Amino acid sequence: MAETIDVASPAGETLRVIRIDRTAAVLAADGDTDGFLVPLRGAELAVGDWVQLDAEQSMRRLERTSSVVRAKEGGAAQVLAANVDVAFLVVSLEEAHRPGVLERLASLGWESGAVPHYVVTKCDLGSAEERAAVGSLIETTAPGIPTSFVSAWTDEGRTELLALLPAGRTGVLLGHSGVGKSTLLNWLGGTDVAAVGEVRERDSKGRHTTTVRSLRMLPDAGGSIVDTPGLREIGMGSPSAVQSVFAEVTALADACRFADCAHVRDAGCAVTAALAAGELDASRYRRYLSTLAEARRNEGTVGRGTQQRRDKGREYSRLAREFRRVRGH
Ligand SMILES: Nc1nc2c(ncn2[C@@H]2O[C@H](COP(=O)(O)OP(=O)(O)OP(=O)(O)O)[C@@H](O)[C@H]2O)c(=O)[nH]1
Numbered sequence: 109m110a111e112t113i114d115v116a117s118p119a120g121e122t123l124r125v126i127r128i129d130r131t132a133a134v135l136a137a138d139g140d141t142d143g144f145l146v147p148l149r150g151a152e153l154a155v156g157d158w159v160q161l162d163a164e165q166s167m168r169r170l171e172r173t174s175s176v177v178r179a180k181e182g183g184a185a186q187v188l189a190a191n192v193d194v195a196f197l198v199v200s201l202e203e204a205h206r207p208g209v210l211e212r213l214a215s216l217g218w219e220s221g222a223v224p225h226y227v228v229t230k231c232d233l234g235s236a237e238e239r240a241a242v243g244s245l246i247e248t249t250a251p252g253i254p255t256s257f258v259s260a261w262t263d264e265g266r267t268e269l270l271a272l273l274p275a276g277r278t279g280v281l282l283g284h285s286g287v288g289k290s291t292l293l294n295w296l297g298g299t300d301v302a303a304v305g306e307v308r309e310r311d312s313k314g315r316h317t318t319t320v321r322s323l324r325m326l327p328d329a330g331g332s333i334v335d336t337p338g339l340r341e342i343g344m345g346s347p348s349a350v351q352s353v354f355a356e357v358t359a360l361a362d363a364c365r366f367a368d369c370a371h372v373r374d375a376g377c378a379v380t381a382a383l384a385a386g387e388l389d390a391s392r393y394r395r396y397l398s399t400l401a402e403a404r405r406n407e408g409t410v411g412r413g414t415q416q417r418r419d420k421g422r423e424y425s426r427l428a429r430e431f432r433r434v435r436g437h
């Protein structure tokens with residue numbers, strides 16, 4: 109990647125991509141909120157990337173320490189954010205009752221290379237019981253990932269989140285459209301939430317969403333945070349990330365003494381035994397099979413796929429179907 113830029117900046121200076129859209133990026137010195145605009149002209153940059161300018165004013169992207177990737181069907185994977193330390197998995201209190209959403213976000217979080225942390229938003233809308241239910245669901249669904257309950261309306265949880273982003277650290281907000289990511293960004297950044305006017309565009313399905321990705325400094329914390337556009341379909345990372353989310357299921361499947369076992373009804377199968385004993389939740393096992401199948405198929409669409417991987421995807425789909433048929437889930 110070599111890109112000529114028309115702004116005088118000292119050669120060798122390391123700059124960060126703090127804003128990006130389809131055609132241009134804004135670069136700024138570390139900790140700076142003012143930067144300059146660079147046309148992308150095909151350069152593959154993501155928010156959070158570090159770039160270095162040489163004497164000829166062409167730029168070189170430094171190696172990424174982490175990246176949040178979205179698999180695009182039929183195309184190359186898209187990097188949503190680079191060099192992030194904490195991946196905030198944002199769910200609204202309402203949405204947090206759905207284990208499938210929690211699992212997908214967890215997988216995307218582990219896949220990024222950043223440390224995942226759930227943020228349950230809009231807690232002003234729910235009761236203490238509802239919150240406790242979500243807390244225990246998260247503990248069983250994604251053990252080991254910490255959770256913060258927040259509300260931008262009542263100011264709950266702000267200090268807790270800011271403590272995770274001291275100077276030199278960057279967070280990223282991952283979550284479905286409408287869970288309150290833009291609101292969080294402004295709330296953490298100290299902007300009056302009521303005064304927020306985001307740039308919004310229509311997406312291919314006519315819905316409004318945030319399309320510009322940006323990195324914002326957090327004056328009250330020292331670090332920074334990246335907003336990603338509304339993710340209507342949250343990807344789920346690679347099969348290995350899915351397997352870390354479903355670690356206990358993976359361990360059971362590995363412990364099964366039959367090679368090529370469908371883990372559906374065979375006597376002596378470790379998975380069947382755990383299901384029968386009530387140690388493994390049938391719907392969790394079904395989600396494990398279908399999520400893994402989807403991750404294998406995606407691996408095929410982002411260009412890294414081999415026939416073998418696609419076959420593996422089909423095999424998991426078949427197992428998921430068979431499991432539903434036999435168990436009625
Ligand atoms: N009750 C309540 N509503 C909130 C809170 N935070 C955000 N909302 C509302 O939730 C809606 C969505 O908020 P946004 O911040 O635009 O959500 P988003 O995740 O950025 O959505 P996209 O830009 O489409 O990705 C808005 O109507 C907000 O006013 C909160 O803490 N409590």
Ligand SMILES: [Zn+2]
Pocket residue numbers: 364365366369370371372374377378379380
């Ligand atoms: Zn088995």
